[in-house]
Amino acid sequence: MxxxxxxxxxxxxxxxxxxxxxxxxxxxxxxxxxxxxxxxxxxxxxxxxxxxxSAFVANAMVTGLEKDYPPVPLEKVPKADVAIVLGGMIQTISAVKVRPELTDSADRITDTIRLYRAGKVKKIIFTGGSGLLLSDEYREADLAKSLLIDLGVKEEDIILENNSRNTYENAVETKKIIEEKKLQSYILVTSAFHMKRASGCFHKQNLDVFPFPTDFRALNLESGAFELYLPSAGFLELTTLSIKEWVGYFVYHAKSYL
Incomplete structure (x- = not known):
């Protein structure tokens, strides 16, 4: 029954x-x-x-972005001076103001903390200001500090960059910090679908980052789940996300940001 x-x-x-x-x-x-x-x-x-x-269209689009950046086992990650984590996982327009509210990309920050706790990095650079067109009252890096401390990161190991508004500026502003702090090795943490564009921006700034992709969105279409065959707002969101990322990649390439 x-x-x-x-x-x-x-x-x-x-x-x-x-x-x-x-x-x-x-x-x-x-x-x-x-x-x-x-x-x-x-x-x-x-x-x-x-x-x-459709799950099949959404999956095809996001797989094209993620396929060159498979998951990296923690034990195969080299030790580095710093983990550079890109913003995009904290909701800056949340109605809740007493604590940072995480989005679907929360793996970016949790996997960065995994690297830190495993001794793979000594410090964490959180890069991200406000990407909103008409509002920058709440900048993501500022909101991230208390969250990182609450999750066990020492305050002296946190470096915040809150001026950047997009991925290109993440790379430019982070390079300034790296040169100032004289850091030599770096692990780049961002969503797998975003790593293609992000790593290109950092390499353009002559930063030889080790990519540590997270927040994988590709679907297991062989699971046979009934829901895969139905139109879904979730799949529509994934298609939209993939279109945005592909457009961003080609625009950045045209502007020589990559």
């Missing part, structure tokens, strides 16, 4: 989600549209949204 309830709870709740409801209503509407040209255009729009919210 419990198994039957579990199955029905999974299947029936699908029809409460915005995207499946949209496609169900759109399918009904297609039969109501009389004009062939309008029906075809409406079908194309629905198809575009369906593919954008």
């Amino acid at each position: 419990d198994s039957l309830f579990f199955i029905f709870s999974k299947v029936l709740t699908i029809f409460l989600y915005p995207l499946p409801v949209f496609f169900l209503l759109s399918f009904c509407l297609l039969f109501r549209i009389k004009t062939g040209k309008i029906k075809f255009l409406f079908f194309l729009l629905c198809l575009f949204l369906y593919l954008s919210s």
Whole structure:
């Protein structure tokens, strides 16, 4: 009985989600549209949204970004003076102000702390100001300090860079700190989908970083999960994220940031 309830709870709740409801209503509407040209255009729009919210399309796009940066076992990471962790995992517009709230990219900071606690790095540079267009009241690096201390990092081992607004500026501003502190070796920590662009920016600044990718987003399409075959806001978000990253990579390449 419990198994039957579990199955029905999974299947029936699908029809409460915005995207499946949209496609169900759109399918009904297609039969109501009389004009062939309008029906075809409406079908194309629905198809575009369906593919954008498909696990298979989302996975193909993010896999292209992540494939050159597989996970690195901790024991194979060389020791370095500093771990450079890129911002993007702390919500700067959260309604909660009493503590830092982490986003889906929280692995960036937790894996950096793993490197620190394993003795792979002596210090941590957290680089990231505000990437928001009209607001920089809360800068990510400033919010990160208390979190790092609470998670066991010594205050004297934390170096903050809060002026950068994008990945290119992360590299430029971090280089200034590295030269000032006379640091010699560096491990770069960021999301696997972002490492292609990030490592390119740091190498352009003549910083020979060791990439330590984290926050992998690729999906196991062979799992056979029923949810893989349904349009999902999560898959749509992954497609959007991948498009943003691919566009960023090609723009940076065109501007010689890489």
